[in-house]
Amino acid sequence: MSTEKTKATFKKINATDKMKVIMEQHFRELDEAAKTKSRKIAWCTSVGPAELLRAAGFLVFFPENHGAMLGSTRMATDLIPLANAIGYSPDICSYLTADIGSYLKGASPISKAYPGVSGPPRPDVLVYNTNQCRDVHDWFNFYGREFNVPVIGVQTHRGVGDIAKSHIDSISSQIKALVPALEEIAGKKLDYDELKRVVGLSRQCTDLWKEVLEIASNKPSPLTFFDGTIQMGPAVVLRGEQRAVDYYKELLAELKQRVKDGVAAIDGEKFRIYWEGMPIWGKLRELSTQFAELSTCVLASTYCSSWVFPALDPDDPFDSMARAYIELFIVRDEYYKERYFENQINKYKIDGVIFHDAKTCPNNSNNRYGMPERLNKKYDMPMLVIHGDLNDLRCYSEEQARTNIEAFIEQLAEKKGK
Numbered sequence: 001m002s003t004e005k006t007k008a009t010f011k012k013i014n015a016t017d018k019m020k021v022i023m024e025q026h027f028r029e030l031d032e033a034a035k036t037k038s039r040k041i042a043w044c045t046s047v048g049p050a051e052l053l054r055a056a057g058f059l060v061f062f063p064e065n066h067g068a069m070l071g072s073t074r075m076a077t078d079l080i081p082l083a084n085a086i087g088y089s090p091d092i093c094s095y096l097t098a099d100i101g102s103y104l105k106g107a108s109p110i111s112k113a114y115p116g117v118s119g120p121p122r123p124d125v126l127v128y129n130t131n132q133c134r135d136v137h138d139w140f141n142f143y144g145r146e147f148n149v150p151v152i153g154v155q156t157h158r159g160v161g162d163i164a165k166s167h168i169d170s171i172s173s174q175i176k177a178l179v180p181a182l183e184e185i186a187g188k189k190l191d192y193d194e195l196k197r198v199v200g201l202s203r204q205c206t207d208l209w210k211e212v213l214e215i216a217s218n219k220p221s222p223l224t225f226f227d228g229t230i231q232m233g234p235a236v237v238l239r240g241e242q243r244a245v246d247y248y249k250e251l252l253a254e255l256k257q258r259v260k261d262g263v264a265a266i267d268g269e270k271f272r273i274y275w276e277g278m279p280i281w282g283k284l285r286e287l288s289t290q291f292a293e294l295s296t297c298v299l300a301s302t303y304c305s306s307w308v309f310p311a312l313d314p315d316d317p318f319d320s321m322a323r324a325y326i327e328l329f330i331v332r333d334e335y336y337k338e339r340y341f342e343n344q345i346n347k348y349k350i351d352g353v354i355f356h357d358a359k360t361c362p363n364n365s366n367n368r369y370g371m372p373e374r375l376n377k378k379y380d381m382p383m384l385v386i387h388g389d390l391n392d393l394r395c396y397s398e399e400q401a402r403t404n405i406e407a408f409i410e411q412l413a414e415k416k417g418k
């Protein structure tokens with residue numbers, strides 16, 4: 001088995017054109033509502049109770065999505081120091097620091113991408129869920145003080161093993177407790193049938209997104225992790241809306257056709273890699289090119305799978321939202337995570353795993369408590385840890401990462417050649 005380099009070629013996913021249209025609609029609707037005050041706006045953490053907010057009549061904006069845009073446009077590294085200067089440490093979440101820096105400077109990739117849109121829309125309420133980390137709470141409280149608007153949310157247990165009824169009851173009652181405040185801000189009563197409808201749409205979206213991701217289990221894979229980081233947009237910001245469901249139906253049909261036609265995302269796929277941890281947003285292009293040149297398909301990740309919520313049930317909206325938000329990978333204990341990785345390795349027929357140790361996100365860096373070593377021992381499978389960050393490129397040595405990746409693929413080749 002050789003590791004000779006080939007020329008990287010990327011195949012366009014045609015459905016992406018439609019995704020660009022619905023993402024633009026999303027940002028323009030928010031901008032219009034903020035300017036005309038025609039609709040109330042809620043900011044929500046990525047796995048906060050977005051379904052409840054939509055059903056209560058809010059348009060929903062996700063600051064983490066803005067954080068990722070700041071990373072992928074490479075605006076983040078210059079903006080982070082502005083947040084550091086007002087006391088937000090360079091060691092905490094670089095979505096948070098980049099986003100606050102963006103606010104302080106009045107510079108946003110949203111206004112660059114969509115002329116006429118002012119940037120993040122002014123919120124009427126900020127709604128968090130600490131299921132992923134504490135940083136989101138501090139992040140939203142910054143804006144609560146700036147805009148003088150309420151900050152409400154859910155405090156979730158962490159390091160959860162088996163999920164007990166007491167967990168669900170606790171989260172469900174906290175979600176229900178948000179309703180009076182949301183009704184007051186929205187100026188109307190929550191329509192329970194509308195909540196059921198939105199939860200149903202969110203479930204459809206999530207089921208389709210899961211199918212999209214799992215199509216990568218085919219050999220060769222028609223989809224890469226890097227495609228996934230782009231295609232996940234509607235699952236993140238439009239879950240609970242019909243247009244996200246329609247989009248993923250179209251995308252799935254295209255990917256199924258690829259499988260039928262034997263179209264590989266990476267020509268001559270030789271190695272199949274699992275990416276664990278946050279994307280390095282500002283370096284996706286470089287990384288995807290390097291892997292393609294090495295005939296290696298990075299095809300699955302924990303990150304993209306974090307918007308799969310099979311528990312959502314329109315007939316039991318509050319308890320099912322509670323379960324969906326707590327049974328997430330990031331909330332769970334080390335034993336659960338190990339079993340999860342084993343399942344992913346088998347499902348996607350993985351040759352090796354790359355752990356991204358993101359300097360400012362310990363919550364999504366799962367290499368720090370011996371996991372790669374344990375998996376390596378169990379599966380005799382090469383593991384690589386790359387040190388970097390989601391947004392702060394000062395924490396990432398591209399040269400070192402390139403060298404390590406090349407050596408890693410050589411190791412895989414030797415192993416396969418045995």
Ligand code: SF4
Pocket residue numbers: 064092093094095096132133134135136360361362363364390
């Ligand atoms: S999970 Fe990590 S990237 Fe996400 S908000 Fe928390 S610290 Fe930031």
